[in-house]
């Protein structure tokens with residue numbers, strides 16, 4: 001395994017549409033996925049898309065840990081809000097509820113910054129795992145946000161392009177001021 005170099009905003013690989021993977025269980029994809037997981041964990045990210053490591057293929061990895069979930073949720077709700085470390089090859093997304101939900105996002109390709117982005121609050125996604133088996137889940141909250149953010153990378157879209165108000169494009173060190181203002 002290896003820690004890969006992460007492309008930063010402005011690199012053309014981040015702006016192109018990624019290609020479908022022909023053989024999801026092939027040895028090259030297995031190696032890519034292992035390296036992406038190692039790179040994401042090393043960089044302390046919640047998700048990573050293959051174009052971010054200069055590979056223009058439709059592969060994403062992400063996790064939505066329990067700590068990001070409201071402890072008041074029921075078991076069923078919590079399941080939608082959390083995801084174990086997940087690898088999705090050739091993923092597809094379907095909006096279940098288009099009602100927008102806002103949240104702060106960051107991106108390993110846009111280091112040091114955060115932006116407030118509205119996205120559909122409830123989605124369903126499907127794809128193929130690295131073992132070749134289909135994966136299908138519904139997602140809400142942070143889980144839905146991270147999947148949509150990673151999917152955007154496969155379309156050549158970075159989160160600042162989703163922002164409505166550029167006053168909410170800020171340095172990480174200043175997030176505290178906004179969280180206070182939100183009463184969070």
Ligand code: NI
Nearest residue numbers: 106107108109
């Ligand atoms: Ni990103």
